[in-house]
Amino acid sequence: MTRYERWNALLELLARDGRLEVEQAARELGVSSATIRRDLDQLAQQQMLTRTRGGAVAHSVSYDLPLRYKTARRAPEKQRIGAAAAGLVAPGSIVGLNGGTTTTEVARAIGTRSDLHPSTGAPGVTIVTNALNIANELVVRPHVKIVVTGGVARPQSYELIGPLATGILNEVSLDLAIIGVDAIDAEQGATADHEGEAAINRLMASRARQVVVVADSSKLGRCAFARICQVDEIDVLITDTAAPEKLTERFVEAGVRVMRV
Known part of the structure; x- marks a missing residue:
């Protein structure tokens, strides 16, 4: 287990229980108490938790696992x-990408598409995104034109949300919207945990000719708090x-093309 995988596990245990004891965490993760103490000290330095004598408690701020600690979850599946x-x-297309670990892998794959490189003579692509980390990764790619929405940044997902984020999206047309979700169900549709993210995702989907939802298998058959779109608005679902x-x-019966990779 890597350091980031341990941190991810510790934060999940803390979110579940609200309090964590060093010895308990060491047993659950199968590592030494000294390792857990170092991990808790480092997470406390990043203000992700509050250290106590013999353990830690959840930080007093609103608790949500940040994107950088989620990247180790189902990494091979998300890369596929x-x-x-x-x-x-397609070359020359305009693509909307929201934030999240899976869409970040989509962005990285687009960024390394050799057939889209200017040296081949093919047109590049335009990426419209509300995700700061995706814009940061792709802005150095010569074949990618980046358009970033406005909005207020959420530290947990690096996404720009709120009324300021809608201005750009209302003015563009997308060939493809590739949407990451927190949950997707054949009856309830695609949903997100945060209503602000859901609203931007919904608008992005509405501006696209084709909507692709990317979701690993752990998100299927579940429903989160805020709706993004109905199933009949989704053209393709890519899962593992x-x-x-x-x-x-059930998704196929609803008219969705399902790709299992």
């Missing part, structure tokens, strides 16, 4: 999903091979 979604992007056939069949 990202590559498959990037393969749907661990997705149960019973679940994916």
Whole structure:
């Protein structure tokens, strides 16, 4: 288990229980108490938790696991999903990308598409995004034109949200919207935990000719707080091979093209 995987696990335990004891965490993660103490000290320095005698408690601020600590979850699956979604992007197209770990993998796959490089003579792509980390990664790619929405940044997801984020999206047309979600269900549609993110994702989807949802199998058959769009507004769902056939069949019956990668 890497350091970031341990940090991710510790923060999840803390979110679940509200309090964490060093010895308990060491047993659950199968590492030494000294390692857990160092991890807790480093997380406390980043203000992710508050250290106590013998452990830690959840920080007093609103608790949500930041994007940088989620990247280790299902990384191979997300990379395959990202590559498959990037393969749907045609040269010269305009693509909307929201924030999240899976869409970040989509952005990285687009960024390394050799057939989109200017040296091949093919037109590049335009990426419209509300995700600061995606814009930061792609702005150095010569074949990618980056358009960033306005808005207020959420530290947890690096996404720009709020009324200031809608101005750009209302003025553009997208060939493709590739949307990461917190949950997707064949009846309830695509949903997000945060209503501000859901609102921007919904607007992005409405501006696109085709909507692609990227979601690993752990998000299927679930419903989060705020709706992004109905199932009949989704053209393609890209998930991983661990997705149960019973679940994916329901999306197919609803008219969604399902890609399991």
